[in-house]
Amino acid sequence: MQNLEELRKKFEAELTAIADNDQLSAFWQNYLGKNGVISGLMKQMKDLSKEEKKEFGKVANEIRMWAQEQYQEKQKEVKELEMAHRYEKESIDVTVPSKDIPAGNLHPISLIRQEMVEVFAGMGFEVWETPEIEDDDHNFTLLNVLKDHPARDMQDTFWLSDDFVLRTHTTGGDIHVMNNRKPPIKALNPGRTFRSDSDATHSPMFSQMDILVVDKGINLCDLQGMLDEFVRKIFNKDVKTRLRPSYFPFTEPSVEVDVSCFSCGGKGCPLCKGTGWIEILGGGVLNKVVLENCGIDPSEYSALAAGIGIERIAMLKYGINNMGHLFENNIDFLKQFKA
Numbered sequence: 001m002q003n004l005e006e007l008r009k010k011f012e013a014e015l016t017a018i019a020d021n022d023q024l025s026a027f028w029q030n031y032l033g034k035n036g037v038i039s040g041l042m043k044q045m046k047d048l049s050k051e052e053k054k055e056f057g058k059v060a061n062e063i064r065m066w067a068q069e070q071y072q073e074k075q076k077e078v079k080e081l082e083m084a085h086r087y088e089k090e091s092i093d094v095t096v097p098s099k100d101i102p103a104g105n106l107h108p109i110s111l112i113r114q115e116m117v118e119v120f121a122g123m124g125f126e127v128w129e130t131p132e133i134e135d136d137d138h139n140f141t142l143l144n145v146l147k148d149h150p151a152r153d154m155q156d157t158f159w160l161s162d163d164f165v166l167r168t169h170t171t172g173g174d175i176h177v178m179n180n181r182k183p184p185i186k187a188l189n190p191g192r193t194f195r196s197d198s199d200a201t202h203s204p205m206f207s208q209m210d211i212l213v214v215d216k217g218i219n220l221c222d223l224q225g226m227l228d229e230f231v232r233k234i235f236n237k238d239v240k241t242r243l244r245p246s247y248f249p250f251t252e253p254s255v256e257v258d259v260s261c262f263s264c265g266g267k268g269c270p271l272c273k274g275t276g277w278i279e280i281l282g283g284g285v286l287n288k289v290v291l292e293n294c295g296i297d298p299s300e301y302s303a304l305a306a307g308i309g310i311e312r313i314a315m316l317k318y319g320i321n322n323m324g325h326l327f328e329n330n331i332d333f334l335k336q337f338k339a
Contacts, residue, residue, distance in 0.1 A: 004059055007037065011067055015074050024071075024078050032071060038064050108337045109207055109326055112234075112314040113190055116209055119233045123226065125188040125211065130173030132192055136163050138172040142293045143250040158194050158204075166194035169307055170210040171250060174286075177212060178294035183301045185214040190310070203323050207310035214286075214296065214303040220255065223283060223304045227257055231280070234313060235262040242277065251284030251305060262316075271316075278316060281308045 011031060018024050031038050038060075048056055106114070117127060139145075140152060150156070158166040167173075173189035181187070190209040197204065213222065224241055231239045239262050243255040259280050261272035268274040283306025288298035296303075311323055318337065320326065325333055 004056075004063060008063055008066070011038070012070065015070055018074060018078065019081075021078055021082060024075060028071065032064075032067060038067050102335070105335065105338050107326075107334060108314045108318055108320070109310055111337060112317065113207065113209070113310050115234065116230075116308070116310065116313065117188065117190065119230055120188045120211060123186070123229065125186045128173060128177055128187050128189045129191065130170070130176045130189055132167055132194075133160065133164055134167040134172045136165065138175045139165050139167050139169075142175045142290065143171060144287050144289045144293075145249045149249065156195055156197070158196060167191075168195050169193055170208045171305060171307055174210055174212045174305055175290075175294060178214065178291075178296060183214040183296060184216075185212060185303075187212045203311070203327065205327075206323075209308045209310055211283075211306050211308070212286075212303065213305075214291075214301055216301055218285070218302040218304055220253065220285060220304075223255075223285075223306065224257075226304075227281075227306070231259045234317065235259065238262075238265070246282060246284075248282060248284060250287050250290050252287045254282070254284035257281045257283065257306070271319075280312060280316070281306055283307065 014027060018027055028036075030036055121127070140149070145152065157168055160166065170189045170191050170193060173191070174187070177185060177187045177189065188209065188211055190207065192205055193208045194205050195202075211226075213226075220243065224243060227241045231241055238260075240260050242258050242260075244258065246254045246256040248254040256279055258277040260266045261269060261276050261278055263269050263271045264276070266272075266276035268276050272278050283304065286303035286305045291298045291301065291303060311326055314320065314326065315323065
């Protein structure tokens with residue numbers, strides 16, 4: 001019985017010293033757990049007489065119930081202390097000025113692409129997304145690019161196999177459009193393209209936007225009128241275009257399209273290299289062979305196709321002198337551009 005009273009005092013002293021939940025958990029295991037001191041009191045009764053067992057059992061049971069009540073009170077106290085500590089740690093001083101978090105903005109390529117899409121959408125064009133990995137037929141053969149054409153060479157094209165390439169232009173997407181839509185067609189095909197070329201004005205990966213119009217009686221005048229509207233919206237209302245003869249296997253006639261310099265107004269400056277004109281894209285009237293390859297009768301329909309370099313338009317509009325800036329993700333550079 002004297003041992004029971006000493007146990008009670010020891011229990012109370014140790015319980016009072018507990019300061020956190022980890023200590024409380026260890027205390028429970030030591031005293032009230034399955035193999036704890038108080039739980040093991042009943043095992044000592046086997047050596048007592050019948051009368052002693054009766055008295056010892058009564059006191060031991062009282063100690064067990066008392067210990068559980070004391071433990072529960074301490075558990076509640078520790079929980080309140082930890083909650084108060086947590087509130088103090090997580091408290092927020094609402095009087096402290098907030099941090100200035102600047103708003104994000106779109107990448108210049110995204111800005112220009114969005115602006116270009118809006119211009120052509122206003123002219124009735126539908127946007128198409130076509131594969132970046134193309135088979136030989138869509139990227140070359142159906143566009144009248146013959147097997148011995150230089151564009152197929154390894155120094156220009158990223159070949160994935162004998163039959164598949166990373167597309168070298170979005171013009172192959174025009175084949176997808178014409179195979180899935182019947183004329184009249186007004187389609188816009190933006191996306192990434194890939195060529196083995198890299199310098200201040202070229203990148204192995206760049207963005208292009210192909211425009212395709214298929215209808216009756218379409219000619220180069222329609223192309224120039226459409227592009228005049230485009231450059232006025234992108235640059236300014238006084239800008240105009242001019243067409244120069246060129247060659248592409250998928251257009252006949254083919255043209256390079258220049259825009260009058262929007263910096264000097266055509267007088268000559270470093271931007272236009274003193275000529276008053278800046279080349280922006282290539283295109284022309286779609287070759288009859290290409291129409292036939294897509295099952296469109298060239299005696300009934302004609303078509304226009306043109307490919308616009310999105311990075312080139314961005315560089316011209318924003319005065320960027322190195323294409324690499326568009327791919328370096330330099331925050332100081334990118335934060336200059338706002339929608």
